[in-house]
Amino acid sequence: MAQPVRPIALRKEGDDRLLIDWSDGHQSVHTWQKLRANCPCAGCRDEREKPPEPFRILKPAELAPLKPVGIAPVGHYAYKITWSDGHDTGLFTLEHLRQLCECVECSKK
């Protein structure tokens, strides 16, 4: 069986993105914005599925660009991202991260 693809190195690039080097040679690119918009936790899923409210008042967190303050591996299969607004319930599996890759090559698909 083929080895599962895993990240070898993670690093921040500039102020708004994350680069991940994978064991299959791929380098994935992730913007914080897209990662947060795809947060798989139940709270964020509910939030995304709610119909938009026309009179919703913007929360302070929506005004400032959100940034992760920490990324920690969870077992061998996921990363937990802690955000600048204190949100930390989203677990991004490795598979999910690969699907969210925004590199030129993956963006073409």
Ligand SMILES: [Zn+2]
């Ligand atoms: Zn979330």
Ligand SMILES: [Zn+2]
């Ligand atoms: Zn890619």
